Amino acid sequence: MMKDNADERIGVDAMDIKFAAKDVQVYYADNHAIKDVSVDILDKTVTAFIGPSGCGKSTFLRSLNRMNDTIPICRVEGDIRLDGQDINAPEVDPVQLRAKVGMVFQKPNPFPKSIYDNVAYGPRIHGLARGKAELDEIVEKSLRRAAIWDEVKDRLDAAGTGLSGGQQQRLCIARAVATEPEVLLMDEPCSALDPIATAQVEELIDELRQSYSVIIVTHSMQQAARVSQKTAFFHLGNLVEYGDTTDIFTNPRDTRTESYITGRIG
């Protein structure tokens, strides 16, 4: 299976660089959470971030769509480019950036609105739909892609917060894909999902790869191996190893990577 993924990736567009990060440092006040991370994230590729808890995966992910701006004590240094444009440049509007770089959070955070309004939130803000019929269509398509349509199609007016944890997470995925981002950042999207929903979300990720770049943080080695073509291993704020998923899992160069994927550190 890992081999299949590696083969599938090969194509002309697949090698385009979407995100180019260079010497990125992130500080929370005095806590140096990300140290000297340089990485090129490819377009039309699924990249997995793995690493022990607290190593900075979420932090790095959040610096890719400038969500760290919302944390007052957080400071990001270094150069991060999306399609060649420095995302921290003064002329870049973080709001525009986040419309292009969507995000699914580690903890499900549906808005206290109806299921429909949750999904329609992004399209409404960005004016993606002309008229109600088109919006309905976007909502249905997004919910289907997030593998939750069948469960909620009869209660689109019910509160999104009334769903189960796993359903909420899929609702948040639907909400994120509804805005048609170019890059989707997913922070442990499957940690609250059962195997069936997980398989469906993985299917979605694979489908999204046809047109977007997807970055997924995961604690499951199997999942990283199943869905990603590239894997980055973080440890204590450092990017220890980055490369083809097959290589990372079959012959890691760094001993820390090896220990982690074989379950000796974590």
Place this chain on the structure above:
Amino acid sequence: MPILWLFLIVLAIAAAGYVIGRSRAVASVGGDHRKMHSLASFYGSNVAIKVFVPAFLFTIAWLLVQPIVVNATVSDMIPEAAIADNSSRGLVMAEVRRIADGLDSAVAAGGMSADFARTPQTDLDDVTQRIKDAGGVVTSDITAPVLNAAQRYRAMNGTGNFIMSGLAILIALGGAWWGIRESHADFRARNTVETSIRALLIGAASIAILTTLGIVLSLIFNTIEFFRLYPAADFFFGTNWAPSFSGRGGSSDLGVLPLLWGTFYISIVALAVAVPIGLFAAIYLSEYASKRVRSVAKPLLEVLAGIPTIVYGLFALLTVGPLLLEIFGKDGLGWMQAGTAVMTAGLVMGIMLIPFVSSLSDDIINAVPQALRDGSYGLGATQSETIKQVVLPAALPGIVGAILLAASRAIGETMIVVLGAGAAARLSLNPFEAMTTVTAKIVSQLTGDADFASPEALVAFALGMTLFVITLALNVLALYIVRKYREQYE
């Protein structure tokens, strides 16, 4: 025996009971704490509770009943003839109590012996003088029946207190015996203590509820009395408020509508000022302001809440009224006759309510989880979109609550109205005319030398009751809205 001594004695019994109960329980398992059902301190607490609570309840009940019994007995002793024409039994009884107190202080000051105070005296002037020397208050001359009654009053209270103390101590000892006997390792002391704590909490809750009930009842009786004297239809649907002053005769028009209208109008003006300003201030403080600005601005805003309403009233009378008069008065637009008007009171009341709305809303907005904001930002929403579409809807139930709280304050406010809105009850749409409110009229009907049995005075209770029903309805409505909203989104 003074109550303080009784209290200390019972406390001492409780303390001793605690120690004994605790050690008895520990001894029953030979000091092995693990074999006991509960921690050792629970056994002690169990005894202390059993000492204290029954004795305490008994004392309270006795203290409630004793004055009633004593008063009734002593009051029967005073012959009808001893009550002067321009006096009443109640006034004579007050005198009796005063003299009894005077005898007490005279004995305490050494002006007379305890025997002298107890035995019947013939030289009344001498007694009066002795009481006065001891600093006691004697308003009229002491008469023989009154002195007799006072002595009887003292005697009954003395024996009553003595019996009460004795019984209370006996009950405390009984409780100690009961608790200590129970103190065995397998007694569930922890659960018993738990039950007592629950009883305490229930007691506190019921006192709050019973007080409310008592207030309502006291209003209801007087209200019924009022409606016996004055037709209810005229009260509720009358459009004229013109009480004739009691004693001078003549009939009064006591229609509540002008007052309700004034209350309503002034509150609306006040809320129209307070809600937008307060809410926007809260949004700025919680979402936009830096930590430093917030730490200065929020307390400053809350200072507004600490200003006594009478000061706001002065502000309305001396500053806002004249200012409005300058703009809207004869020299300006010509809409306003005098400084006191709905607008004056409403504006100042609005200023008073700003901190209520802002402070509560600020706390509520701050309680909206950051994850919701992140979710919205993560979808490319701006800050104001996030606030408008995610934060405020999530905070809405609380904000509605804050606004209704402010509305209750506005409806109940009196001082600002008295000084800022004038005293004329009027049904008018012009906000620059003087009007008055229900609360302001309650005050004016009850102050002065009103006869409490006249409809002009009793109407105050009917007004109070009306106000109570309205605010109650407002609160119920608020609860309903909040609940409905919660159900939808939780």
